[in-house]
Amino acid sequence: MTTEVRVPTLGESVTEATVATWFKKPGDAVAADEMLCELETDKVTVEVPSPAAGTLAEVIAAEGSTVGVDALLAMITEGAAAPAPAPAAKAEAAAAPAAAGQSVDVMVPSLGESVTEATVSTWFKKVGDTVAQDEMLCELETDKVSVEVPAPAAGVLAEIVAGEGTTVDASAKLAVIASGAGAVAAAPATAAPAPAAATAATGKDVEDAPSAKKAMAEAGISRDAVAGTGKDGRVMKQDVAKAVAAAAAAPAATAPAAQAPMPRGPVSADDAAREERVKMTRLRQTIARRLKDAQNTAAILTTYNEVDMTECMALRKEYKDLFEKKHGARLGFMSFFTKACCHALKEVPEVNAEIDGTDIVYKNFVHMGIAAGTPQGLVVPVIRDADQMSFAEIEKAIAEKGKRARDGKLSMAEMQGGTFTISNGGVYGSLMSSPILNPPQSGILGMHKIQDRPMVINGEIKIRPMMYLALSYDHRIVDGKGAVTFLVRVKEALEDPRRLLMDL
Structure with missing residues (x-):
């Protein structure tokens, strides 16, 4: 039986595509839903899966061909054996255990909304190793989070399909586990070819679209x-x-300068021998790209003020033990700042808005981003509807999100949708800084170190615990008056926390 492979729907208003790459050639064995080729349109890249298992009998549209919607791309002969199985097919056949039905595929787990690919960062097991069910096999790295992949069954790791450094899509196969009676037989057969497969996966040349x-x-x-x-x-x-x-x-x-990054200066052979070159992680690349985009897009300006933390510190000292006993959470300063910002955002709503083309989108809610440093880089988990939360709820949410961030357990959904961000550089000892916007947000508040300084109070010099505050804002949407008003309202609320209770 012969099955036709046709161009899938390409999206609204898209009528044609170019065949960029064929992953299979005539005679190759293909599985159902295995990727056959990649099409390129003016807007997106579309992968074409096999509609049936069998043999790729004929390629109708070669690489570089322009095809319309529903055009014929190839023909598949269902059930027919390939004249000469492809190397990948041989490896998969070798990896299968002697007992049928006892090999288990290790697939890429759910990566979160809008995440379509990840990079295999580390394999904790090698081919031939015995694995227990739910034991960690490898770690994937996406633009935002690290994802651990557990073993779906106990057995022997028979084949590693995607080696370290390989970029995989959300439905890719990572490895094969031989379980049950076939596990012992499968391990020796696949132990030798696996490193070569991994090398091929990570060292292959990248062919640009025709x-x-x-x-x-x-x-x-x-x-x-x-x-x-x-x-x-x-x-x-x-x-x-x-x-x-x-x-x-x-x-x-x-x-x-616009076309290429600035090249490195000359490096002596002696210095080069003492250098270490490490590839940037996907998270670090994303951070770098987003921060540079923010500078290129927004008109970023920063305004400063200082706040006397005497009243906040006194209130915290007086109630922290009772607070922790009742709510099971420590009373920190972040809940004070979050409450103060929510209060100020209601008075200056443009700081809580964003630009969408030629429109300004005002948010009648506050999804507060709390920047957190992790070993992998800076992430910003979002506390949703923070303006509706109590001090205890805010402290619990910040503690829980912070722990998940440090453990690399945050999902993409937990880092999306923020309307304003607070960044606390003071925990690292920063006395003054200019925070950079987290697009598409229009404002970010920078907290800093609390330091005793001499201040003039009612004509007398007194030592007070002071903190510098910095508000970076998008001057395209927020005027200087609004930015200064926002920062003054935050200052007033922190210097007299009773204002928050009375909505003043």
Whole structure:
């Protein structure tokens, strides 16, 4: 029986695509839903899965071909054996245990909403190792969080499909476990080829999309000047268009700098031998990209003030033991600052708004982002509807989110949707800083170290515990008056916490 492989729906208003890459060739055995090829449109990259298991009999549309919606791409002969099984098929066959039905696939777990791929960062087991059910096999790294992958069954790790450094999509197979009676037989057969497979997976050359190569040649732009967003860093047609547009928009004098990062200076051989080069994690790359985007997009300005923490510290000292006994949570300063910010945001709503094109979107709620430093980098878990929460609820939420952040257990959903952010550099000893916006938010409050300083109080010099506050804001939407008013309201609420109870 023959099955047709056709172009899937490409999205609204998209009528054609270019065949970028074929992952299989005629004669290869294919499984149902296995990726056959990748199509490239003006907006997205679309992977085409196999509609049935069998053999890829014929490729109708070769790489570089332009095809319309529902066009015929290939033909699959169902149930027919391939004349010569592909290397991947041989490896999979070798990995299968002697007893049928006793191999278990290890798949990529749920990565969270809007996350489509991850990088295999570490394998805790190697081929041939015995594993227990739910034992950690490997760790995946996404743009935001690390995800541990447990063993779905007990047995022997028969095959590692995706080696360390491999980028996998949300439905990819990571490994194969031989369970039950076939486990012992499977381990020796697959122990030798696995390292080679991993090396091939991590060391393969990345082939740019044919249409991208053509576009680069026509534009006269070098491959190094284009940042690839396709699979494994593959350059797509839209990437070339962005690079050409950026080069055209930049002034002639600065064009070379806009196209490529500044090169390193000369390094002596002696110094080079003592250096260590480590690839940036996906999280660090995302942090770098988002912070630079914030600088390039928003008109960031920072205003400063200082707050006398005497009353907050006295209130905390008086009630912290009773608070912890009743609520089971420590009374910290973050709940005071969160409450003060929620109070000020109601008076200055533009600080809690965001720009969407030519519209301003005002939020009638406060989803408070609390920046947290982790070994992997800075993350910002979000406390939802913080303006509706009590001091105890805020403290419990901050403690729980902070622990999950340090353990790398935060989901993407827990770090999305924030409307305003608080960053506490004071825990590291920072006395003064200018925080950077967390797009698309329009404001971020920087807290700093509490330090005793001489202050003039009613004509007398007294020692007071003082903290500098910094509000960075997007001047496109927030005027100076609004920013200063916001910061003054926060200061007033912290210097006299009773104002929060009386909504003043």
